[in-house]
Amino acid sequence: MSNDLKNNPKAFFKTFKPFLSSKSCIERNDIHLKMTNGSMIRDQQQLAEELVEHFATLADGIGGTAIEKKSIEGFWDHPCVQRIQHENRDFTETIEIKPVTHGQVLAALDSLNTNKATSTDGNPSKALKVGVEELSAPLTTLFNSCIDNNAWPYDHQIYHAGADQAAVTSQLKDSANLATMWYGSNLLAGNLEKYQVLNLGFTQNDSHICVNDVEIQTKDNIKLLGVELDSKLNFSEHNYNLYLQKS
DSSP: OHHHHHHOHHHHHHHHGGGTOSSSOOOOOOOOEEOTTSOEEOOHHHHHHHHHHHHHSTTTTSSHHHHHTOOGGGGTTSHHHHHHHHHOOOTTOOOOOOOOOHHHHHHHHHTOOTTSOOOTTOOOHHHHHHTHHHHHHHHHHHHHHHHHHTOOOOOOOOOOOOSOHHHHHHHHHHHHHHHHHHHHHTTOOOOGGGOEEOOOSOSOOOOOOEETTEEOEEOSEEEETTEEEETTOOOHHHHHHHHHHHO
């Protein structure tokens, strides 16, 4: 049956069609199925069950728990890997990403389909197209900066040090407001609800910092780049979470 599907799919599906729909099919002849052992199935109910079993198990062996136990070496002989290796002989060649031009970014924004759903940032493509002239230049700078630094901006950290907590707090406040203004001038928006402050080394972990009339939360501990630490540089919470993951 599998060979018929590969060699003559049109004839195969014409034969198989009565089982798919009864509305548009004119031919109502019974289907006979010859099995690999030479037997012939003529009973339509039994034949339908055989076809269901065949297509339901056709993809068995693909994926599953067995694939998860394989190491990287276990895939070296896979036909797909062999083909990729054959077509890409120079394994030492690094990937080169060329800088984007202002015209490319402008054209990409201008070609957005306004009928498509919004992305995860919630910005509708129609709004991006309206501001294409204003957005294209700063986005070009942002994209090229990411390419040059091999990184994409995610979280920004601002650090100030000093013996006077009040002076450090004032510096943090000025820097936080400056960063927020920079976001706005580059058509971005900082999420003030996610701004956090952590004091290290002071007796009081308490800073009153407002940005755009929003009080920034002072945290006793904070998760930074996968490491959790508190105001006393104590890593006990981080170690405890690692222990939970191990167990």
